[in-house]
Amino acid sequence: MLQLNIHHIPENGLDIDTTIPPETLELANDKRIKDVTPLVCEFKASMVDKDLVVRGTSTLVVNCSCDRCLEDIEEVISSDDVCIVIENTPEIVDLTNDIREDILLAFPQLFLCDADCKGLCFNCGQNLNKAECQCDSESESSSPWGTLDNINFDDEK
Ligand SMILES: [Zn+2]
Ligand SMILES: [Zn+2]
Numbered sequence: 001m002l003q004l005n006i007h008h009i010p011e012n013g014l015d016i017d018t019t020i021p022p023e024t025l026e027l028a029n030d031k032r033i034k035d036v037t038p039l040v041c042e043f044k045a046s047m048v049d050k051d052l053v054v055r056g057t058s059t060l061v062v063n064c065s066c067d068r069c070l071e072d073i074e075e076v077i078s079s080d081d082v083c084i085v086i087e088n089t090p091e092i093v094d095l096t097n098d099i100r101e102d103i104l105l106a107f108p109q110l111f112l113c114d115a116d117c118k119g120l121c122f123n124c125g126q127n128l129n130k131a132e133c134q135c136d137s138e139s140e141s142s143s144p145w146g147t148l149d150n151i152n153f154d155d156e157k
Contacts, residue, residue: 041058041099
């Protein structure tokens with residue numbers, strides 16, 4: 001939890017260097033994630049009239065598997081422009097939820113070991129980043145109807 005008492009914020013702002021454990025951020029709900037480090041936060045909090053403004057960066061490292069080839073990868077996820085504004089802030093404010101939502105937005109749609117990851121062959125399961133498989137040569141050049149051509153209708157006689 002990251003709670004602030006706004007009376008503790010000096011006029012020139014308050015530096016907040018802290019880490020938030022992953023359990024608090026409930027990031028494990030994402031089933032792709034195997035392990036995740038605490039979120040490292042470097043924020044500056046200041047009061048603008050009655051509003052609390054928190055700016056800074058947050059970063060964590062995720063251990064997960066590539067969505068295409070299923071290899072284990074380590075992904076650094078960071079939010080470089082955190083900007084949380086709480087209008088008419090109460091005396092004591094809990095920023096955990098806002099920080100959580102911010103870093104979730106930085107999560108990629110797909111975890112990829114490489115943008116060019118070739119993934120697994122749908123047919124034989126071979127990791128195509130490591131080696132070509134034998135299925136390729138036929139299916140690649142054929143039309144979408146190619147598989148129909150290969151069905152031997154004579155078998156039904
Ligand atoms: Zn991959
Ligand atoms: Zn194959």
